[in-house]
Structures are given as structure tokens and as C-alpha cells.
Amino acid sequence: MTNLINFVNNTKSLNMKYLNLTKMFATVAISSVIFTACDKAKVATPLGDNGQTLVKILGGGTPAAVAKKPVDFVATPTKVLAIELRRDIPSETELNKTMVVTVKDDTAAVRAANPGYLRMPSSWYSIQTAGTLPSAVGGNYTFTFAPGEYAKEVYITIPNATLLDPSSLYAWGFTVTTADANGKISTQKSVVVEIGAKNNYDGVYAVTGPVVDDLNADLVQWNKPTFADPFPQANGGAWELHLITSGAASCTMFDNTIWGDFFHPLNVVSSGGNSGYGTFALIVNFNPANNAVSSVTNYYAPAANTRQAALDPSGVNAVQGNKDILIKYFMLQPSLVPAPPNIRVRFDEKWKYIGSR
Numbered sequence: 001m002t003n004l005i006n007f008v009n010n011t012k013s014l015n016m017k018y019l020n021l022t023k024m025f026a027t028v029a030i031s032s033v034i035f036t037a038c039d040k041a042k043v044a045t046p047l048g049d050n051g052q053t054l055v056k057i058l059g060g061g062t063p064a065a066v067a068k069k070p071v072d073f074v075a076t077p078t079k080v081l082a083i084e085l086r087r088d089i090p091s092e093t094e095l096n097k098t099m100v101v102t103v104k105d106d107t108a109a110v111r112a113a114n115p116g117y118l119r120m121p122s123s124w125y126s127i128q129t130a131g132t133l134p135s136a137v138g139g140n141y142t143f144t145f146a147p148g149e150y151a152k153e154v155y156i157t158i159p160n161a162t163l164l165d166p167s168s169l170y171a172w173g174f175t176v177t178t179a180d181a182n183g184k185i186s187t188q189k190s191v192v193v194e195i196g197a198k199n200n201y202d203g204v205y206a207v208t209g210p211v212v213d214d215l216n217a218d219l220v221q222w223n224k225p226t227f228a229d230p231f232p233q234a235n236g237g238a239w240e241l242h243l244i245t246s247g248a249a250s251c252t253m254f255d256n257t258i259w260g261d262f263f264h265p266l267n268v269v270s271s272g273g274n275s276g277y278g279t280f281a282l283i284v285n286f287n288p289a290n291n292a293v294s295s296v297t298n299y300y301a302p303a304a305n306t307r308q309a310a311l312d313p314s315g316v317n318a319v320q321g322n323k324d325i326l327i328k329y330f331m332l333q334p335s336l337v338p339a340p341p342n343i344r345v346r347f348d349e350k351w352k353y354i355g356s357r
Helices: 002-043 107-113
Strands: 053-057 065-068 078-088 099-105 126-129 140-145 151-158 170-179 183-185 190-195 203-208 211-213 219-221 239-247 250-255 264-268 274-277 282-287 292-298 308-311 325-332 343-355
Touching: 053 099, 053 170, 078 099, 078 170, 078 190, 107 170, 107 190, 140 151, 151 190, 170 183, 211 219, 239 282, 239 343, 250 264, 292 325
Parallel strands: 053 183, 065 190
Antiparallel strands: 053 078, 078 151, 099 140, 099 170, 126 151, 170 190, 203 239, 203 343, 211 343, 219 264, 239 250, 250 282, 264 274, 282 292, 292 308, 308 325, 325 343
16 A cells, blocks of 8 residues: 555645656647747848839949049950849849839939040940940949849940040940839949059059159148148158159159149248249159059150259159158259259158049
8 A cells, every 4th residue: 555655645745746847848838839920020021122123233322422444555345344234122022123223324423423534435345234325424234123123234245445545534425314114223223334444553642752853942842731541651741742644654753742733842941832843743663563653754745944853763663562662862953963864853751652633
């Protein structure tokens, strides 16, 4: 009898443990369901704007963002991805809809971005896209997204970039204007595509270093700290040099600080005013094999005042790993310094690379 009672009690105890274990598993299961339900809810959150399809240009903005697309200064064809048009869909149902989108050839956006931009002559380029091209400048591209499609591209091919003026920049404007099938135009709707012919040395540089004029010690390197960073330097300031592509491995000096022209700016010590060497600006020739500066000539040669340029062989005269350029050169002027080697001015400069032009 005692054994029977013990068996019954043990069985009840086991049943209670089983029930407690079952309750625990049930709790865990319910929790798992709740968490899983939460995860599913996050995954199902609609994309786009309240279930609408958003139409945009990658990298676009309002107003138009500027996309710089430099091309090599070569006579072989170059193909550039101008824009990628996207539709961000909220569901598979929306993706399976046909959608027609129009994009304007936005000349106003180009002018607003930079009045100096030029329109490239139509014989210098061609446009490839799955859409319909504008019938005239300022017209519309038309793109039809088939079911399942979410991207369309526009490419610009330039057969011979050496036809481009390296001192100029060319641009096209693209702005999304309409989208049917319940599409909503995103704020990323407009892009200005800038194309310029550039070699590896083309860019913006901050110039520092001594200038010694043997005939006029009052003329020194321009060094006024009046411009925003990165141009002020520890020695007082730097001037903004633009190296503008003039050939496959050559660039011309352009002063973008004082004169806005092909000159070398100067500071007048006695007055604190600005000056510059007129009819003197470098054409710099590089050796692509080792990035050395192989030679320099005067952009204005032959100049009436006999000013010429020559490389100083005692300098490093090379592009550094960080794209800075260390260069030493002379301005020769035989009309005023008749004794060979006719050196009037000695330049020992660092051209700190700032970025693309």
C-alpha cells in the first residue's frame, strides 16, 4: 500500500514537472511568434513614399547636383555614364506595372549651375539610351519602364576628345518632370553633367615658395592670406593655380586668384599691392613614364618682351605620390639680361594638389 501511494505521488510530481515544462515551452513559443511577427512587420514596411513608387536620378538633387565626368584628352572614343534613372518600388505589384517617365534636357539648370558651361557641338558626341531622345535642345527624353525594370541609363560617347577646348567645360542638364502609374518624383530629380578634357595632371593647386627677381627685389611670391582654406598657408598664403590640359601630357598655368588669366601673380613688397608677370605663364610638359616635369615653355612665346621659360635642373621637378608637384624654373629675359643664361627670375615652388578643376 505504501509503495502504491509513493508511485501515485511520484507520478503526480512528474506530471506537474511536465505541465510546468509544457507551460515554459508554450511561453517561449508565444514569445517567438511575437518576435517573428515583429520581424515580419519590419520587412513588410513599404518602400518609397506611402506605398508610391519614387522616381529619381542617382546622385541627383533639388536644385540640380553637379556630376563631374572628366575624359582623357585622347583621340579614341570615350563612353561616359551620364545618368542612371531609377524607380524605387514599394511592392512587386508596382514593379510589374508599366511606367512612362519624362526627363527634360534642362538648359536652365545648366546655366544656373555655371553660366560658363558650354553646349558641346552635336558632331562631337552621341547619346545612347533605351529612351526616346529630345527632338531639339531643351526637349524631353521619354523612358518606358517595362514590368520588372527599375533602371534606365543615358550614356554620352565622345569619339575624339582632342576636339574639345581643354580650357572649357561642357555640360548637359537632366531633370525628371513627369512619371505616370502613380509615380512620385523624388527630390533627387535633377543633375548637371559636366565634361571636360583632362589629363592626369589637370587640377587645382595651391602655390607657395620663393620667387627671386634679380632685377626687382620688390616683386615676390603672392602670399596674402585672404582666401578661404585650403589656400592660406603657414608662410602667409598661397595663390590658386589651375593646370589646364593642353595636350596628352601637358598643362598650361592659369592664375585663378588675382588676374583670372594665364599669368603668374606677384606681391609688391613696398606697397602690398598685386602685380604679375605679363605675357608669362608656363606650359608644363610631363613624362608619363615617371611623372617627371620634362620641360617648361612660355605660353606667350615668342613674346615681344623676350620672356622665356626654362626648367631649373637643380629642382626635384616631379609629381609626388600625393599629386603635389615640386618644381624649380627660370624666367629668362634676354632683352634685359643679355648675358647668358639670361636669367631674370628664379622660382622654387610647391604646387599642393587640392582637387579636380
